[in-house]
Amino acid sequence: MSTNQKQLRWTNIGIIAFSMVWGLGNVVNNYAQQGLSVVTSWIIILLLYFIPYALIVGQLGSTFKDSNGGVSSWVEKTTTKKLAFYAAWTYWVVHIPYLAQKPQGILIALGWAVKGDGTLVSSLPITTVALLSLAIFLAFLYLSTKGLSTLKVIGGLAGSAMFVMSILFILLAIGAPAINSGVSLATPHMDKLSSYIPKFDFSYFTTISMLVFAVGGAEKISPYVNQTKNPAKEFPKGMILLAAMVGISAILGSIAMGMLFASNNIPEDLMANGAYTAFQKLGNYYGIGNALMIIYALTNTVGQISALAFSIDAPLQILLADADPEFIPQWLRQRTAKGTLKNGYLLTGILVSILILLPVLGIGNMNELVKWMTNLNSVVMPLRYLWVFFAFMMLNKAHKEYQSEYKFLKNRKAGFAVGLWCFLFTAFACLLGIFPKMELDLSSKAWWFQMISNILTPIALILLGAILPIIAKRNKRSKPTEDTKPVSSI
Template identity: 35%
Template sequence: MAFVNVIGFDDIIYNFKNQGLGVITSWIVLFALYIIPYGLMVGQLGSTFDDEGGGLTTWVRETSGETLGYFTAWTYWVASIPYVVDTANSVVVAIGWLIHGNNSMEKHMSNVLFSLLTFIIFVIFILIQSHIQHSIQVLSIIGGGAMFLMTILFVVLTGVDLLQGGAISSAPITPSVFVPKFNLHFLSTIGLLIYATSGSELVAPYVTRMKNPKKDFPKAIMLMTVMAGFLTIFGSLSLGVFFNHYHLPVDLKMNGSFYAFQIVGEHLGLGKTMLYAFIVAQLLYMFALLALLLDAMTRILVSDTGPKYMPSKLLKVNRRGIPINGYIMTSSLCAGILLLGVFLPNMNEIFNWLLNLNGIVSPFVTCWIFFAFIRVRQKKNQFPASYVFIKNDRLAILVGGWCFAVTFIAATMGVFPQDVPFGSGPYWHELTLNIITPIIMVAIGCILPLIARYEQNKTLGKN
């Protein structure tokens, strides 16, 4: 389940589009200095609070009080909204490729229809989550396994193609192509790198379902980190074989995964077999991811937030323990995000903007993890754990502070648009949306406690 939420073939494509082969160096540095300690911190937090089911919200609430716990839950939940929208968009794109066998859907579909189909996907998955028990576990096993195997297969087939004399599209390859260009564009893309490899904490609400949480959760996080590192580095190398590093397609973020398997199939004389195999794997993976997101993010907000901050209707659960009204609120805000994107020039711009928005809001929320870790290490006697990341408390706090600073700076720089020319009309449009959207999200979170307080005062008045 952690792997499904953390990394997919699309995540490799997105960052290859942003940095070309230079992203390989970025991946190596990021995993060595950030992702590995990130995963190990999550492992300690998960084992420290293994009797709790709220994950990140619990970690902050237990270490810093109810108010910060609520705002952690809200910001984590609301930051997942663009992620859910982006995932549902990817489902629509994959269905278009399944039907047409190419990218022609975007040429005939209006922005309004694209948004409408995305919203329908939400409704379908809410129904699935409300009526099918254990659907998340089943979808995660199938979807995560399919995507992992397809990504491994892509790397292997790249090697086969080279052994058969296949040409390298990015030639000439010199050491300089692996060095990222340190400019404003590069700084604006770091957030998307962090977004691509973060999210392991989302499975923390399920840690109590493991046979031996204190030992198994840290092991699972480490294994997931190793898998993700292998796929990102070797996957990026493989992309450099089939795509020209110097001239990448404009729509690579939206359609690059499909282009990749289409090309490798053609090079090996398999026709479109590899393309359709990947489309099926992509749909299974996106179904699993969407199901996990809709369930876990809503549970974190509703199930682990007290009535002091949350209106009573949102706390209500159905007979299966599912916060159905929370699902409805999720879909409503997703519809609002979709409405904002309708006014962008085309489907590709909508897709890219939503993706890049994730590179802003997701890292900002990830900062809570390092905040909670620092608080735990400051109060180590109060929060003992069977697994401890770095025995020395001062060094552990220093590493936590480093990760916090990197994440906060990356999120802030992500506000600058990445996929449109600087100073153009779309650039200022997206920059405005990137600033206003997070502000609106936080403002709504401040309203809910006021509604809850009004309900409580009204009840006291009756009594």
């Protein structure tokens, strides 16, 4: 890369990374799990997990700067093509629960924008919600096959607006008592240190997966490592800036939530409606009614729609664009004359539809549905981060073969140890995240439904990936010349 292309400074890296990683939902969801004590949890997770995670991504991205496949390319370079397939499969398949949750988010956002509260959706039977969500998903699944470039651009703008709203939320909430003398703090004793100390019991450790889920995704930063003016010096500064921005946003955002919602009496619907209620309260404090809430609801609606459309296509393209015939069956790689991965879309549609309809069997209301889907995502989504740390461990074992402009740790044993720590911590969080975030009641149908589905969903999705190479081998034996044909001509 020529010098004049390396224009990004450490401040640019930090801001770009922050917009990729952070959002208001991270604050709301984790406050709903832990209350005001989440402030201490944020400090711990940032120091012990997020900072090394971001710097690990920096070294991997710098080492394999010419690789376009992201995590799967890193795994292939450091190990084997087979493991690279599983990394690519994991990256795709963890988006299935994410896609299943998006239609619900769209319904909730529209309900707040139209009616001004959360009752439009919460009053509906869970079967109706599931069917409406399925209809929304199938509509966008079909539209994604036709191309949604305009919507994705609009969604990008909406995403930027939501990012601004997330920062505005903190500023408005923290400043509210100074502007409006009638504002009282919802959480008592916010001036006492004891209010911020978690109770480190089993229930607490089951919520760690949500924190990991919130700060994950730093691997998206990797393409920018070698666009930095001086990667070895400026990229670490950018990551430190990122950590500082995330830390400030998480801590101040959580304090702001404590000012608006009592930490010792967290509303049951906080995950579903917390962000909207928060903006509604702030609008009332500042004398502008529902204006802030409506703006947030509308931008969130468009943002959710765009995220749904983009997340149907992008992960599928990563998995199948350069799919190895040895591991991906020919039928799954089939394209239409326009290049659409028709069977890939079909498989996505089947898996997501099952997850959308599954709550009918064991979820009683909308609030529990949102909690379950959010927690399920916090169990499944971090599985892709495991491959980042695995690749870093393998890189440290093969350190003499690869050179990098930026190195997180020069000592390969220390690098391997940090990669192993992050790997084990992620696995630990995912494992404990399986337990439902509700009061233990072995006679509760909802408790058992969430427990069983949290176990079976990741197992089923991973096993499906293990079956594909077997099918691919059988296809090659029965049709040895099949893969010599251009796939795009099918």
